[in-house]
Amino acid sequence: MRKIMTTNNSRKRKQGKGSAPDVESQRVAGGELHQIAGGKHPALTTNQGVALSDNQNSLRINSRGPTLLEDFILREKITHFDHERIPERIVHARATGAHGFFELTASLKQYTTARVLTEVGEKTPVFTRISTVAGGAGSVDTPRDVRGFAVKFYTKEGNWDLVGNNIPVFFIQDAIKFPDLIHAVKMEPDRGFPQSATAHDTFWDFISLTPESMHMVMWIMSDRTLPRSLRMIEGFGVHSFRLINSAGESTFVKFHWRPKLGLQSTIWDETVKICGADQDFHRRDMFDAIAAGNFPEWEFAVQLFTQKEADEFPFDHLDATKLIPEELVPLRVIGRMVLNRWPNNFFAETEQVAYCPSHVVPGIDFSNDPLLQGRLFSYLDTQLSRLGSPNFHQIPVNAPKCPFANHQRDGHMQMAQPVGRVAYEPNSLSKNSPRETPAAGFHSAAITETGLKDRIRAEAFADHYSQARQFYLSQTAYEQAHIASALVFELSKVEHLYIRETMVGHLRHIENDLAKRVAAGLGFDNMPDAPVAAAPVKKMAPSPALQIIGKMKDTLKGRAIGILIADGSDGAVIKKIKKAATDAGASVKIVAPKVGGAKLADGSMLAADGQLAGTPSVLFDAVAVILSDAGAKALSMEGAAIDFVRDAFGHLKAIAVDQGGQALLKKANVEQDAGVVDTNNKDGFIAAAKTRQWDREKSVRTLA
Numbered sequence: 001m002r003k004i005m006t007t008n009n010s011r012k013r014k015q016g017k018g019s020a021p022d023v024e025s026q027r028v029a030g031g032e033l034h035q036i037a038g039g040k041h042p043a044l045t046t047n048q049g050v051a052l053s054d055n056q057n058s059l060r061i062n063s064r065g066p067t068l069l070e071d072f073i074l075r076e077k078i079t080h081f082d083h084e085r086i087p088e089r090i091v092h093a094r095a096t097g098a099h100g101f102f103e104l105t106a107s108l109k110q111y112t113t114a115r116v117l118t119e120v121g122e123k124t125p126v127f128t129r130i131s132t133v134a135g136g137a138g139s140v141d142t143p144r145d146v147r148g149f150a151v152k153f154y155t156k157e158g159n160w161d162l163v164g165n166n167i168p169v170f171f172i173q174d175a176i177k178f179p180d181l182i183h184a185v186k187m188e189p190d191r192g193f194p195q196s197a198t199a200h201d202t203f204w205d206f207i208s209l210t211p212e213s214m215h216m217v218m219w220i221m222s223d224r225t226l227p228r229s230l231r232m233i234e235g236f237g238v239h240s241f242r243l244i245n246s247a248g249e250s251t252f253v254k255f256h257w258r259p260k261l262g263l264q265s266t267i268w269d270e271t272v273k274i275c276g277a278d279q280d281f282h283r284r285d286m287f288d289a290i291a292a293g294n295f296p297e298w299e300f301a302v303q304l305f306t307q308k309e310a311d312e313f314p315f316d317h318l319d320a321t322k323l324i325p326e327e328l329v330p331l332r333v334i335g336r337m338v339l340n341r342w343p344n345n346f347f348a349e350t351e352q353v354a355y356c357p358s359h360v361v362p363g364i365d366f367s368n369d370p371l372l373q374g375r376l377f378s379y380l381d382t383q384l385s386r387l388g389s390p391n392f393h394q395i396p397v398n399a400p401k402c403p404f405a406n407h408q409r410d411g412h413m414q415m416a417q418p419v420g421r422v423a424y425e426p427n428s429l430s431k432n433s434p435r436e437t438p439a440a441g442f443h444s445a446a447i448t449e450t451g452l453k454d455r456i457r458a459e460a461f462a463d464h465y466s467q468a469r470q471f472y473l474s475q476t477a478y479e480q481a482h483i484a485s486a487l488v489f490e491l492s493k494v495e496h497l498y499i500r501e502t503m504v505g506h507l508r509h510i511e512n513d514l515a516k517r518v519a520a521g522l523g524f525d526n527m528p529d530a531p532v533a534a535a536p537v538k539k540m541a542p543s544p545a546l547q548i549i550g551k552m553k554d555t556l557k558g559r560a561i562g563i564l565i566a567d568g569s570d571g572a573v574i575k576k577i578k579k580a581a582t583d584a585g586a587s588v589k590i591v592a593p594k595v596g597g598a599k600l601a602d603g604s605m606l607a608a609d610g611q612l613a614g615t616p617s618v619l620f621d622a623v624a625v626i627l628s629d630a631g632a633k634a635l636s637m638e639g640a641a642i643d644f645v646r647d648a649f650g651h652l653k654a655i656a657v658d659q660g661g662q663a664l665l666k667k668a669n670v671e672q673d674a675g676v677v678d679t680n681n682k683d684g685f686i687a688a689a690k691t692r693q694w695d696r697e698k699s700v701r702t703l704a
Contacts, residue, residue, distance in 0.1 A: 046076055054455040058176045058370055062451025063458035064318055067175070067373035074176050078374060081179035082382040089386060091182055092148040094139050094196075095131035096230060096283045097350035098290060100339035102126050102153055102300065108334060111251045111304060112243035114363030116155040117334070125154040127397060128339055129353055130166075130230045130286075134185050135196025137351075141282035142266075142275045143196040144225045144486070149235030149257060150355045151337065154401040161359040162255055163379070167224055168236035168323040171213040173461050175374020180206060199493035208502040211464040211534065214510060215321050218471045221486040223265035223479060223548050228621070230282045231289060231296040231558055232264040239357075239372040240317045242365040242445050243304075250445040252305050252317065252367065254324060256331055260297040262553030267692075268486065269701070270651040273618045281619070290342050292587070294558065300335040314538060315467065316460035320371040322467055326545040349397040354383040365445045370457075389413040405434040462535040465509040470540040472511050476549045478694045484514055484704035488521030501528040509537055521704040554690055557585035561689065562620035564591045564612070564644055564661075566635055568628030571600040573658055573679050577624045580682040586689070591615045593638065601628060613640045617648040622689035626679060627660030636667040645670055650700045654688035656681075671699070 043051045052073060059071035067074070084090055101123040102116070109118040116124050131148040132139065147166040152159060171181050184206035187193050194200050198220065207213050219225070227233045235257030242250045266274065274281050289296060303324055305317075315322045343349035356379040357372065366372060383392050389412040392398055407423045422430045472480060487507070491500045500522055507515035508530035519527055544550050561581040563574060578588045592598045592608035600606055609615070617623050625645060627635065635641035641664060648655050649670045657665060658679045665676070675693035677685040697703070 046073060047080070056174065056177065057455040057457050058174050058374060059453065059455055060368075060370065060373075061449045061453055063456050064316070064368055064460075065449045065451055066368045067370055068453070069377075074374065075377065077176060077179055078378045079381055081182070082378055083385040085386075087386050087388070088137050090382070091133050092129075092131040092150075093137040094135050094141070095129050095148070095350055096286050097127060097129040097343055097346075097353060098286065098296070098339040099341040099343065099349075100126050100128060100295070100337060102151075102335055102337045104335045106332070106334040108243065108302070109245075111245055111253075112363040113246050114155075114160075114243070114361050115157055116153055116160060116361065117243070117363065124156075125401060126337060126339075127152045127154075127349065127353055128337070129350060129355070130233070130282075132196060133165075134198065139196040140275050140279040142226070142271050142279075144198065144220065144268075144271070145196060146220060146225060147227065147230070147233055149233070151235075151257075152353065152355060152359075152398075155361055156402050157361040158402060158404065159359050159398075159400050160361045160364065161355045161357060162237055163355045163357045163375075164235055164237045164255070166227070166233040166235055167216070167219045168234075168238060168254075168256075169215050169219065169467075170238055170320045170371060171207075171216045172210070172371060173212050173319055173321055173457065174370045175372075175378065177210070178371075178374065178378070199490040201494050201496055201499060204491065204494050204499050204503060205496070208499050208506065211506060211531070212321050212461070214464050214506055215468040215471065218468045218483060218510070221483045221490070222471075222475065223267075223482055226265045226268065226271045227282070228264040228266050229261075229285045229558065231286065232259050232261050234258055234263065235298065238320055239369045240367040241360075241372075242367055244363055244365055244443065244445055248443070248446055250365065250447070252307070252310060254303040254317075254329075256301040256303070257298040257337065258301060258331075258333075260299065260336075261558040262555065263548045263551045264559075265548055267651050268482070268489070270618050270647070273616065273647065277614070277616050277618055286339075287342055288587075289558070290339065294587075295338050295340045297339075298337045299333050300337060301331040301333045303329040303331060305329050314540065315463060316458060318367055318369045318458075319461045320369055321461075321464070325470075325540075325543045327541070327543055348395075352387065352392075352395050353397045354387060354392050354395070356380050356383065360442075362440065362442045391415065407434065459535075463538065464535070465506075465533060466538040466540055469510045469537060470543060471546055472514060474542040474544060474546040476547060476694075478697065479547060479549060480514070481697075481703040484517040484521070487514075487518045488704045491518070491522060502531070504528050505530045509533055517704040549694070552691060555585060556581065556621075556686065556690055559586045559621040559689070560619065561586045561588045561622050561624065562591050562610075562615070562617060563588060563624045563626060564635075564641070565598050565600075565606065565608075566593055566627055566631030567599050568601050568631045569598060569606075569626045569660075570628070570658065571602055571604060571606065573626050574600075574606065574624075576682055577626070577656055577679060577685070580686050581689070584686050584689075586621070589615070589620070591644075593635070593641075598631075612638070612644065616640070617644045617653070618651065620648075620653070622654040622656075622685070623648045624656035624679065624685070625661030625664055626656075626658050627664060629660055629663065632660035632663040632667075635664055642668045649676075649696070652692035652694060652696050652700075654685055654693065656685040673699075 045051050058067045058074045060067050103123050107118050107120050129150045132145045150163045184202045237255035240252045243253050244250050310317050358376040391411050394415045409423050504519050505528040581588050589609035591610045593612045595611040597607040646668045654675045656677050656679045675688050
């Protein structure tokens, strides 16, 4: 196996402001400066001064083998990274958590002995935490960001933590690069900003030098990172795991969560304005849904495949930057998760819950995915730092709900009081101390591993562009435009021209039309050269399952409708629209100029759920504007009312209007189209509210 270099250190441009230095790597002894064109640089070493020959790959038995515990370079780097913050999580700090249950609906007994996956009808308690990645605990809910999706199953055989994201792939292939990735995406250390954002130089500099990230770049620049609600995102285990049956046979598995409400995202301009209107938008949405009894629900599905089948894939399933298309290995739905209880105390549960991918139960095991292998060490190490004790498992939200016992003793914040003389095993002095159970206990998959011990990556990991291309070509034209526009926005914030140029060069391998659109948006006169690809770019069939628009459900369940009223509004029309929306499953809020509500045409008072200036249309999926002539005239002088209808139209939402509403739209210069519906046509409004008016977009904004 030849070593696959995953960084592109061949940018050669003239020196000067905004130019990258030419780079020629040389091996050196620890501490010495080595010559690089443009200057001398210190050798990259461990904290003990040992020079690193390879900072890209963990040590493993063979190119596709498990990562070795003896890799002191990996352990030092990740240990230091894990302990950088106390006590807030370094990543995934901002989160929403809820209790619920998992119910198995189809047994996997043929594949695993894990009871949580074999006992149909059994309801297993869970605690689920959904989070942003880049921002701190005090950041906002709605940045363009990946969402963590972690589920703790309190099974009869111990806790199982399925710790993933709302995106099925990741930026890097090897865990040794995780500290570098997060250092690049976090606030720049010399200035302390930007917070929870990727639109800055250090992130895109790292990405431009890491071609393996290009697939993930397509996902994060898509609308997947702008979710309408945490109840409307998918979840993925990301890595391949193993299931082990009673005969000791193993089968590879990938885990998926699919929202019952379907997928839905926001539009970038809308997202920015939501952030200003309600920084807790997602957290509040989840809280309100659970409080109202509209419990969030996901289907649980698996992709199962053998080693023989994996050998036929046109990619390596151990590469976390790759996914397995549903058209290649269909999803099998085996259960559901329902979140039905908000935590009693946010800190005690949502903050103190500790997830570790290494927490599995008998019948579930790990693959040799090098990113997963590093996570098995990193998460436990992080919890030791963040929660301050190896006894973090005794915190109620982390404690198993089945009996647990061992000979581990003492330690900081030890809450148990073990009795007896012995704290070791084997022993002959106690007849009731814990003992190993060879038959029913945890067994690792019986896999033979041989090969050269080295810092090496499999040749199959070298294809960095084929699935990125597949993802882009699988999107609708609207979603492709959003990806191109997101890239233009992000890269326009990058100060260094050569980084922008390098990124556009990478895009040429993904789709030349995309590269041209981004180059035009950045004002390039000439197209940058594409970097040399480590492997040929394959043509893979588009996968409609990768879309959002194509997977939106024809429903208003889980959605919100806002009705703007003022003094003199027609109560009968309001009642009609509200009933139609609630009958369709939506929640409805009345918005008025004053928080006390408005006096209707019949003289009655209608209470408001929100005051106009503090309840803009960005908080709703569709709106109705029901006004008297006098009310329309009064609101036409109110900027918040103009913005209410203008933003609703600009964000492609359905708008129901009566005569007064029409007058306000005219004042706001809002055009008429199929998504602007008369209040007499309530069925037409409900149908239009179930989706966005995508054809409207070209008339309201310029996209790349």
